[in-house]
Structures are given as C-alpha cells and as structure tokens.
Amino acid sequence: MEVLKHVPSQIAELIPYEPGRPIEAVAREMGLNPEEIVKLASNESALGVSRLAKRAMKKAVDEMFLYPDGGGYNLRSKIAGMFGVEQGNVILGNGSNEILEFIGHSFMGEGKNVVVSEYAFIVYRLMAKMFGAEVKEVPTKKNFTHNLTEMAKAIDENTSVVFICNPNNPTGSMVNATEIRKFMDKVPEDVLIVFDEAYAEICLGRMPDTMKYVLENRNCIxxxxxxxxxxxxxxxxxxxxxxxxxxxALQKPRQPFNTTRMAQIAAEAALDDQGFVRRCRALYRKGKNYMEAEFEKMGLEFVPTSTNFILVKTGNGRQVFEELQKRGVIIRPMDGYGLPEWIRITFGTMEQNEIFIDKLKEVLKS
Ligand SMILES: Cc1ncc(COP(=O)(O)O)c(C=O)c1O
Structure with a gap:
C-alpha cells in the first residue's frame, strides 16, 4: 500500500518480538482444554499472584473510574524507601520493557551504537534497531555468561548504552560482583550502563549489589x-x-498515565509480600534441582541456571516446541536467539515440571 512509504525503514524492517504463546491461543488451535495446558514459556510466577497484591486489588476495584496518579507517588516512595534513594531516582514503566523503550527514546539514535552480549534479552536489539542505533554484539564466554571484559573493550566514542542482563534471559547465567566492579572501573562516564535485573528477587545465586553504583551517582540505571x-x-x-x-531524561518520553492505578496499587502491596517471594524462590530451587538432574539422566546439555528458567539442548528446538504444544505444554524455542537446537523452560509447580519432563521424553523418543 502506498501509504506505507511513510514508515521509516528502521520500523519497516523490524521483526516483532515473539512472546510465549498464550494458553488460550494454544487451546483454540490444538482443540485442547485450556485448564489442562501447562505454560512454561514466559518466566511467569509458578505460584500465581502475590496474595497481598490480590487483596489490595479487590479493595481497589471501585476506584478504577479515576485516572492513576501519573507520577506514581505512593509506589515510587515505597520503592525509594526500600533502596535508600529519593523518589526522583525512581521511574515507573508499563513493565520494565517500557523503560527499555524510554532508554531508546532518550539515549539511542542514528550514529550511536549500543553494546549487548550475545544471547542476551532480545528486546535490547529491537530497541536499538527501532531508534536507528547500531548493535555491537559481544560473544559470550564458553559457559554462556556475558564477557564483561570484552564488552568494555567494545565501547567506542559512539556508544551510548551498554546492557547487562543479570541473571540473563534466556541463558539463566550470571556475572558476579567482581566482574561488574572491574567493568565499572573501566567504562567511560558518557555511556549509560543498564543493569536489567528482572529476576533479581528470585535469583538462585548471589545477586551483585548494583544499587551501590546508583548511590555513587554513576552513569547507570x-x-x-x-x-x-x-x-x-x-x-x-x-x-x-x-x-x-x-x-x-527517561521521564521525558513517558506518557502521563503509563502505569495503571490497579498496577500501582497491586505493586505497592506486593512489596510487602516477601514471604511470597521466598516461597517462589524455594520452589524454583527445587525446580532447578529436579530439571538439571533429569536432563543429566537424559544426557541433555543444559546451562546451569541462576533463576526460574533453564536452557536445554534438545536438537531442533522449533520442532520440539511444536510437538510439546500438541501435547499441551508450552515452552520457548530459541531459534530467534541464534540457538536453534535449544529450548527454554520456565519452572512451574513440581507437578507441571514433571508433566513437562514426561512429555519431553515422549517427544524425544518419537
Ligand atoms: C531480562 C528481562 N528484562 C525485561 C523483561 C520485561 O519484563 P516486563 O516488561 O514484564 O517487566 C523481561 C521479561 O521477560 C526479561 O526477561
């Protein structure tokens, strides 16, 4: 259509992010009962919604005719208090994905480049492309962890952002505090270092303290x-x-009501539910021990994980994904990450983990 000539090439050429398939869609396509489908595809919580968040949401339903507080005063204050910073140090996003987009708006553009690790969360690349920045990809170490020494070396005078995903999605691997300190000692002050810590609270390893760099007023978020x-x-x-x-600088491209009233209320309550987080973490540790042991028994290579998902080499990941889907189990193929022989599985309840292993054995046998 002629009108499409107005779409800038960096947008026209974007390949949209392929999210985990929704239960409803798989049920529809496969003629399955949605209640019997096991979704282990998007690193969601195995224990559902925090109970305190649920209670707060139920109480708040009647307020929903009101716009949210665009500035998110209550939630930002609470987060600031937890980390010993001021409200002005905190920005809310419609998912942390939206903050990645704010970073694109405010720090990326033609003539600039961003440094990312091989096999890092794919949205960084999408954002760079969307905003016309070049992507400099640095190979991981042999064990699939970010190579921060090489990432520091990849920074040049046009680099505006470096992404460190820790623990990393989709590999589940981590960089440690010493590696981060050495990296921070080397990076120039005019480059924004993004520590994407989506899995920090449920991290099964020792989570490095990156907040100290914020408190030192370093060039990071x-x-x-x-x-x-x-x-x-x-x-x-x-x-x-x-x-x-x-x-x-990140607040500037933010729409006035980017986070909903319900989300702010639920999030504030959830922060008080540390018991829920502990229970989830304990379950993920069990999931990790179980899955890693099963993969070993099956002779499958995997990346030892530090979080609630695991990467395993099954051979032809797309086909394994499709076969599992027919059997009512949704996982993630990894071809989009350049890992066509691998799949990623989120830890669910132990019952769901066992169903996955049973079905995987069935698929690999056939
Ligand atoms: C590493 C990482 N960062 C950011 C996100 C985005 O999370 P959300 O937008 O739901 O906050 C995800 C989601 O999968 C992720 O894995």
Missing amino acids: VLRTFSKAYGLAGLRIGYGIGPQPIVD
Whole structure:
C-alpha cells in the first residue's frame, strides 16, 4: 500500500518480538482444554499472584473510574524507601520493557551504537534497531555468561548504552560482583550502563549489589519488574532506579498515565509480600534441582541456571516446541536467539515440571 512509504525503514524492517504463546491461543488451535495446558514459556510466577497484591486489588476495584496518579507517588516512595534513594531516582514503566523503550527514546539514535552480549534479552536489539542505533554484539564466554571484559573493550566514542542482563534471559547465567566492579572501573562516564535485573528477587545465586553504583551517582540505571517475583506480569509494571538526571531524561518520553492505578496499587502491596517471594524462590530451587538432574539422566546439555528458567539442548528446538504444544505444554524455542537446537523452560509447580519432563521424553523418543 502506498501509504506505507511513510514508515521509516528502521520500523519497516523490524521483526516483532515473539512472546510465549498464550494458553488460550494454544487451546483454540490444538482443540485442547485450556485448564489442562501447562505454560512454561514466559518466566511467569509458578505460584500465581502475590496474595497481598490480590487483596489490595479487590479493595481497589471501585476506584478504577479515576485516572492513576501519573507520577506514581505512593509506589515510587515505597520503592525509594526500600533502596535508600529519593523518589526522583525512581521511574515507573508499563513493565520494565517500557523503560527499555524510554532508554531508546532518550539515549539511542542514528550514529550511536549500543553494546549487548550475545544471547542476551532480545528486546535490547529491537530497541536499538527501532531508534536507528547500531548493535555491537559481544560473544559470550564458553559457559554462556556475558564477557564483561570484552564488552568494555567494545565501547567506542559512539556508544551510548551498554546492557547487562543479570541473571540473563534466556541463558539463566550470571556475572558476579567482581566482574561488574572491574567493568565499572573501566567504562567511560558518557555511556549509560543498564543493569536489567528482572529476576533479581528470585535469583538462585548471589545477586551483585548494583544499587551501590546508583548511590555513587554513576552513569547507570537498575531495572526491576513486578512481572516475575511478584506474579504481576498481566498488570504490566516495572521500575528503574538511577541518578536523578538520568531518571529525568527517561521521564521525558513517558506518557502521563503509563502505569495503571490497579498496577500501582497491586505493586505497592506486593512489596510487602516477601514471604511470597521466598516461597517462589524455594520452589524454583527445587525446580532447578529436579530439571538439571533429569536432563543429566537424559544426557541433555543444559546451562546451569541462576533463576526460574533453564536452557536445554534438545536438537531442533522449533520442532520440539511444536510437538510439546500438541501435547499441551508450552515452552520457548530459541531459534530467534541464534540457538536453534535449544529450548527454554520456565519452572512451574513440581507437578507441571514433571508433566513437562514426561512429555519431553515422549517427544524425544518419537
Ligand atoms: C531480562 C528481562 N528484562 C525485561 C523483561 C520485561 O519484563 P516486563 O516488561 O514484564 O517487566 C523481561 C521479561 O521477560 C526479561 O526477561
């Protein structure tokens, strides 16, 4: 259509992000009962929604005719209090994904480049492309972790952003505090370092303290989300914490009501539900022990994980994904990440994990 000539090439050429398939869609296509489908595809919470968040949402239903507080005063104050920073250091996003987009708006453009690790969360690349920035990809180490030494070396005079995803999606691998400190000692002050810590609260390893760089007023921002640890993925709410001038620059492209009233209320309550987070983490540890042991028995290569999902090499991941889907189990193929022989599985309840392993054995036998 002629009208499409107006779409800029960097948008026209974008290949949209392929999210985990929704239960409803798979049920429809496969003629399955949605209640029997096991979705282990989007690193969502295995224990559902935080109970305190649920209670707060029920109480808030009658307020929903009102617009939200666009500035998110209550939630931002609470987050600021938790981390010992000021409200001005906190930005809310419609999921932390939206903050990645703010970073694109404010820090990317033609002539600039962003440094990412191979096999890092794919949205960084999408954002760079969308905003016309070049992507400099740095190979991971052999064990699939970010190579921060090489990432520091890849920075040049046109680099505006470096993304460190820790733990990393989709590999589940981590960089440690020493690697981060050495990296931070080397990076120039005119590059924004993004610590994407979507899985921090449910991290099964030792989570490095990156907030100290924010407190030192360094050129960085830490991103967190309520989608994973707190079971609020459907509400779309996340946050970033950084030095105020950086947060101010990210606030500029933000729409006035980017996060909903319900999401702010639920998120605030969820922060009090640390028991829920602990229970989830304990379950993921069991899931990790179980799955890693099963993969070993099956002779499948996997990446030891530090979070609530795991990457395993099954051979032809797309086909395994399709076969599992026919059997009512949704996981993620990894060809989009350049890992066509691998799949990624989110840890569910132990019952769901066992169903997945049974079906996987069935698929690999056939
Ligand atoms: C590493 C990472 N960052 C950010 C996000 C975005 O999360 P949300 O937009 O739900 O906060 C995800 C979601 O899968 C993720 O894995």
